[in-house]
Amino acid sequence: MARRRRVGNLLALAVLSVVAERPMHAYEMASVIRARGKDRDMAVKWGSLYTVVHNLDRHGLIEAAGSAREGGRPERTVYRITGAGRAELDDWTRELLSEPEEERPRFEAGLSVMGGLPPDEVTDLLRRRLDVLRREIAARRAELERDRAGLPRLFLLESEYGLAMREAEAEWTRSLLGELAGGSFPGLDQWREFHRTGRLPPDVAGLAERRSVTD
Amino acid sequence: MARRRRVGNLLALAVLSVVAERPMHAYEMASVIRARGKDRDMAVKWGSLYTVVHNLDRHGLIEAAGSAREGGRPERTVYRITGAGRAELDDWTRELLSEPEEERPRFEAGLSVMGGLPPDEVTDLLRRRLDVLRREIAARRAELERDRAGLPRLFLLESEYGLAMREAEAEWTRSLLGELAGGSFPGLDQWREFHRTGRLPPDVAGLAERRSVTD
DNA sequence: AGGCGTATGCTCGCATACGAGTAATCGTGT
DNA sequence: ACACGATTACTCGTATGCGAGCATACGCCT
Numbered sequence: 203m204a205r206r207r208r209v210g211n212l213l214a215l216a217v218l219s220v221v222a223e224r225p226m227h228a229y230e231m232a233s234v235i236r237a238r239g240k241d242r243d244m245a246v247k248w249g250s251l252y253t254v255v256h257n258l259d260r261h262g263l264i265e266a267a268g269s270a271r272e273g274g275r276p277e278r279t280v281y282r283i284t285g286a287g288r289a290e291l292d293d294w295t296r297e298l299l300s301e302p303e304e305e306r307p308r309f310e311a312g313l314s315v316m317g318g319l320p321p322d323e324v325t326d327l328l329r330r331r332l333d334v335l336r337r338e339i340a341a342r343r344a345e346l347e348r349d350r351a352g353l354p355r356l357f358l359l360e361s362e363y364g365l366a367m368r369e370a371e372a373e374w375t376r377s378l379l380g381e382l383a384g385g386s387f388p389g390l391d392q393w394r395e396f397h398r399t400g401r402l403p404p405d406v407a408g409l410a411e412r413r414s415v416t417d
Numbered sequence: 418m419a420r421r422r423r424v425g426n427l428l429a430l431a432v433l434s435v436v437a438e439r440p441m442h443a444y445e446m447a448s449v450i451r452a453r454g455k456d457r458d459m460a461v462k463w464g465s466l467y468t469v470v471h472n473l474d475r476h477g478l479i480e481a482a483g484s485a486r487e488g489g490r491p492e493r494t495v496y497r498i499t500g501a502g503r504a505e506l507d508d509w510t511r512e513l514l515s516e517p518e519e520e521r522p523r524f525e526a527g528l529s530v531m532g533g534l535p536p537d538e539v540t541d542l543l544r545r546r547l548d549v550l551r552r553e554i555a556a557r558r559a560e561l562e563r564d565r566a567g568l569p570r571l572f573l574l575e576s577e578y579g580l581a582m583r584e585a586e587a588e589w590t591r592s593l594l595g596e597l598a599g600g601s602f603p604g605l606d607q608w609r610e611f612h613r614t615g616r617l618p619p620d621v622a623g624l625a626e627r628r629s630v631t632d
Numbered sequence: 633a634g635g636c637g638t639a640t641g642c643t644c645g646c647a648t649a650c651g652a653g654t655a656a657t658c659g660t661g662t
Numbered sequence: 663a664c665a666c667g668a669t670t671a672c673t674c675g676t677a678t679g680c681g682a683g684c685a686t687a688c689g690c691c692t
Contacts, residue, residue: 240529252641299524299546303522308518315434315510444671641686
């Protein structure tokens with residue numbers, strides 16, 4: 203699984219998904235993607251739009267269906283999705299839904315180098331993180347509540363999922379923070395010691411090596 | 418915040434974090450990163466190692482500290498971290514810890530195009546996802562239990578966090594699956610209808626447009 | 633009727649990212 | 663004592679990714 207996509211940028215998924223509805227020219231795709239709020243779900247970089255559309259064309263996933271010009275000067279190519287494109291869209295969707303990420307969130311990277319900062323600063327940083335999370339959760343929850351009135355559930359799932367994950371993250375952070383601030387975090391003294399003296403206590407040095415597990 | 422990093426690849430963070438300990442040559446960095454299991458925390462592509470090391474050098478975050486040759490033929494440059502490098506490492510760590518991701522997980526993209534597949538297939542796909550999640554959770558939990566014996570808590574946090582997130586994800590998926598499989602998911606009929614007829618019921622069409630919110 | 637802000641629509645160049653390939657050395661079984 | 667598989671160590675080319683910039687046109691105010 204996790205096959206290599208001919209065009210791997212998630213923006214390509216968004217493009218396929220809107221052009222599957224009806225033929226459009228590139229800029230219109232952008233507008234529709236924006237109107238549907240799909241750009242919120244996938245951190246779209248608009249600078250990549252034309253590259254992506256081009257590549258989709260090159261690989262036969264969409265194709266020119268003529269061109270149109272309106273009052274506005276430049277002649278724009280209208281694209282339609284091809285059979286291969288539709289197949290790719292479906293297959294990609296299937297993959298995204300059925301296979302959990304291998305991709306680690308960046309916070310995990312942060313945790314993994316966290317020991318390089320002194321514990322009290324870390325506590326402070328996590329407190330800040332928790333603050334932001336809480337604010338975001340409130341904002342999203344409000345937005346979701348507003349949307350529930352007008353939108354079918356199917357279109358709200360991404361938001362619900364995002365909210366649930368944020369909540370879990372906040373919860374986890376809060377619990378860690380409790381241990382750090384309350385002083386019950388095991389090894390806190392060595393950690394502090396390490397930053398006072400600049401060196402690891404001998405019993406911890408060399409301990410950081412992890413065995414290779416079931417990989 | 419979220420300043421642009423001179424070298425943005427997370428592999429660069431790993432490199433900085435190990436070379437901060439003591440000067441090393443490139444390949445040794447790779448070994449240490451692997452030995453610490455940091456590569457598990459950040460999906461490292463080893464093909465990027467030399468590019469990244471090069472770029473760190475170019476930007477003055479590390480610098481050559483001489484070169485060594487051992488039995489093995491090629492002369493290897495030994496790098497040490499610079500003041501700027503240490504500052505970058507600390508600043509980056511601070512950012513990763515204190516600022517929650519803007520980055521959307523790919524699953525969210527999947528959810529957002531999910532409507533393109535018929536509900537029964539989606540149910541099936543999510544069931545598969547849940548299976549994989551459950552297996553992963555069991556595996557990670559076992560691994561974590563094993564590691565608890567030998568490693569200080571500080572080095573287990575990434576794993577604990579990863580596990581907590583997987584659990585939350587599984588929980589959310591399970592609950593959605595319940596609604597889909599049990600038929601209580603609102604709008605299920607229209608969704609199915611849409612796939613039978615190929616067209617949206619008129620009351621749903623045009624509904625997908627999202628208002629622009631607080632952005 | 634002219635000025636200006638904003639939306640539209642697109643181009644370009646540079647910097648990466650990273651897969652795939654290469655070549656030497658080491659370890660170990662026979 | 664040598665073959666061969668694994669490990670060490672690195673190079674290169676190609677495909678993107680994407681920020682920044684640019685040009686036109688439209689709506690609206692004055």
